[in-house]
Amino acid sequence: MALAPPITDIETLKAHPALGRLLESNAAAVQSVKFDRDELTIWIDKGFIREACAILRDHPDCPFNYLADLTCVDWYPSEPRFEVVYHLLSIPKKERVRLKARLDGSSAAIESVTSVWPSANHYEREVFDLFGVRFTGHPNLKRIMMPDDWEGHPLRKDYPVEGYR
Amino acid sequence: MPPVPASLAEPGQDNTLVLNMGPQHPSTHGVLRLVLEIDGETIVKLKPEIGYLHTGIEKTCEAKFYQQVVPLTDRIDYLCPLTNNLTYCLAVEKLLGLEIPPKAQWMRVLMNELTRINSHLVWLGTHAMDLGAMTVFLYCFREREDVLRFFEMVSGQRMMTSYFRIGGLALEPPLGFFEKVKKFADRFPGNVDEYEGLLTGNPIFLMRTKGVAHLSAEDAIALGACGPTLRASGVDIDLRRDDPYTGYENFKFKVPVSDGCDVFARYVCRVQELRESIGIVQQALAGMPEGPVKADAPKVVLPDREKMKTQMEALIYHFKIITEGFSVPAGEVYQAVESPRGEMGYYIVSDGTAKPYRVHMRSACFANLQTLATMCEGRLLADVVAAIGSIDIVLRN
Numbered sequence: 001m002a003l004a005p006p007i008t009d010i011e012t013l014k015a016h017p018a019l020g021r022l023l024e025s026n027a028a029a030v031q032s033v034k035f036d037r038d039e040l041t042i043w044i045d046k047g048f049i050r051e052a053c054a055i056l057r058d059h060p061d062c063p064f065n066y067l068a069d070l071t072c073v074d075w076y077p078s079e080p081r082f083e084v085v086y087h088l089l090s091i092p093k094k095e096r097v098r099l100k101a102r103l104d105g106s107s108a109a110i111e112s113v114t115s116v117w118p119s120a121n122h123y124e125r126e127v128f129d130l131f132g133v134r135f136t137g138h139p140n141l142k143r144i145m146m147p148d149d150w151e152g153h154p155l156r157k158d159y160p161v162e163g164y165r
Numbered sequence: 166m167p168p169v170p171a172s173l174a175e176p177g178q179d180n181t182l183v184l185n186m187g188p189q190h191p192s193t194h195g196v197l198r199l200v201l202e203i204d205g206e207t208i209v210k211l212k213p214e215i216g217y218l219h220t221g222i223e224k225t226c227e228a229k230f231y232q233q234v235v236p237l238t239d240r241i242d243y244l245c246p247l248t249n250n251l252t253y254c255l256a257v258e259k260l261l262g263l264e265i266p267p268k269a270q271w272m273r274v275l276m277n278e279l280t281r282i283n284s285h286l287v288w289l290g291t292h293a294m295d296l297g298a299m300t301v302f303l304y305c306f307r308e309r310e311d312v313l314r315f316f317e318m319v320s321g322q323r324m325m326t327s328y329f330r331i332g333g334l335a336l337e338p339p340l341g342f343f344e345k346v347k348k349f350a351d352r353f354p355g356n357v358d359e360y361e362g363l364l365t366g367n368p369i370f371l372m373r374t375k376g377v378a379h380l381s382a383e384d385a386i387a388l389g390a391c392g393p394t395l396r397a398s399g400v401d402i403d404l405r406r407d408d409p410y411t412g413y414e415n416f417k418f419k420v421p422v423s424d425g426c427d428v429f430a431r432y433v434c435r436v437q438e439l440r441e442s443i444g445i446v447q448q449a450l451a452g453m454p455e456g457p458v459k460a461d462a463p464k465v466v467l468p469d470r471e472k473m474k475t476q477m478e479a480l481i482y483h484f485k486i487i488t489e490g491f492s493v494p495a496g497e498v499y500q501a502v503e504s505p506r507g508e509m510g511y512y513i514v515s516d517g518t519a520k521p522y523r524v525h526m527r528s529a530c531f532a533n534l535q536t537l538a539t540m541c542e543g544r545l546l547a548d549v550v551a552a553i554g555s556i557d558i559v560l561r562n
Contacts, residue, residue: 003262069527094407119389145219
């Protein structure tokens with residue numbers, strides 16, 4: 001069981017099309033990177049996430065034109081509490097990249113990417129429903145899994161597994 | 166006939182009707198509710214309402230050991246439990262950096278393709294039944310029964326198999342298993358000819374499917390369609406070929422793509438996939454390597470029953486795995502495989518303990534469901550049934 005240690009140096013990873021393009025357009029918004037188990041993760045400033053997605057979608061050589069997945073991780077009780085995770089796939093080049101944005105627990109809101117990919121609609125509703133993260137600019141931010149009158153957000157770490165009794 | 170009330174006959178009046186389809190509608194294959202706004206027979210607006218089958222599996226996973234999650238993954242999709250087992254196991258193996266012996270990999274490919282056949286057969290039967298062709302259903306379920314018997318042979322269960330485990334397989338396949346699968350694989354292409362004989366040239370079926378529920382390639386990508394739905398819109402992608410996992414790079418197969426963009430194109434793609442899958446099964450049977458079916462990792466894989474009774478060390482490992490699980494190095498992986506319905510992805514975050522910190526299942530149906538509105542709006546009410554059938558949904562998660 002030999003795992004290579006993760007690479008976190010931006011300079012070494014610059015050759016990856018997604019990272020190179022993001023650094024070109026707004027290097028200040030790229031907070032950190034990690035290349036671990038053959039997967040590249042880029043942490044993006046939460047204010048820049050919609051532009052970052054649009055830039056990668058319209059990448060001239062390697063367009064990340066498909067939003068494979070959008071979800072969230074709750075790191076309660078540490079802060080920043082939430083990490084919104086975007087998995088992008090480039091259908092022509094078969095490349096994958098993972099974008100992440102950190103959010104504080106007190107103001108868990110981030111710009112919606114539905115204007116970049118309409119497919120984000122259901123995923124963002126799911127994250128809103130199960131984590132309580134708000135997406136500004138979403139056309140129809142309603143609960144999708146739980147009933148409309150449900151209280152709480154079940155996938156938060158401070159929500160008990162058996163639910164409130 | 167009484168005169169039409171003036172308020173309804175006024176020009177410019179909103180004459181649409183909001184209609185509820187489901188959650189217990191026979192064509193929704195599960196519990197899906199569609200809110201339709203119709204103008205006469207034409208769909209003006211369609212809104213899918215899901216969540217009736219939300220079981221909170223993702224939350225449950227966070228409270229289980231890694232190996233205890235495997236049976237939960239069966240329950241995600243009752244038509245392709247083995248695909249879900251496989252995706253989860255691959256993701257955890259990637260986190261652990263575990264190598265899987267060749268025989269286990271080939272068995273995984275074999276079982277995975279049988280699962281695809283099983284799932285496509287149920288789809289074909291029910292889809293044809295939705296469109297009024299009852300006979301195909303009976304034929305498909307005849308062959309499906311054979312596939313379910315194979316599942317029962319290897320795992321003891323027809324549907325909730327849990328046959329793939331972290332580190333390999335649960336058991337060696339029983340004696341006589343390969344011969345039976347070989348017999349089935351030799352016969353099956355003839356069965357597919359039978360289904361095609363009933364449907365492909367059938368004028369009623371053609372009229373219900375050709376040009377119905379159009380979805381262009383741009384729309385399909387933007388709306389997140391995947392699997393056969395995406396390939397029937399002319400996008401050439403198959404993760405088995407493009408991002409091979411569990412030894413798919415050793416197999417030769419074609420990826421059926423069609424640019425018909427309609428229900429019929431999706432039908433053609435899936436039927437073609439049935440033929441390709443049986444080809445992969447034949448290759449897997451012909452080249453099945455010898456050797457163990459579990460990885461040599463005593464801290465992760467349960468020891469053999471026999472060793473447990475005779476060796477102290479094996480007993481200790483067994484006790485430790487059952488009572489405390491095994492810890493997985495911190496990190497995160499996203500593992501995607503080509504399920505019968507499209508990209509099935511597991512995103513697992515580990516914090517270094519014996520329980521996953523977060524498990525997210527990216528389900529193909531959740532993604533494909535978003536295309537339904539684009540397919541149906543502006544079309545006739547009867548086409549909704551064909552469209553739902555053509556994206557092959559199994560509601561879960």
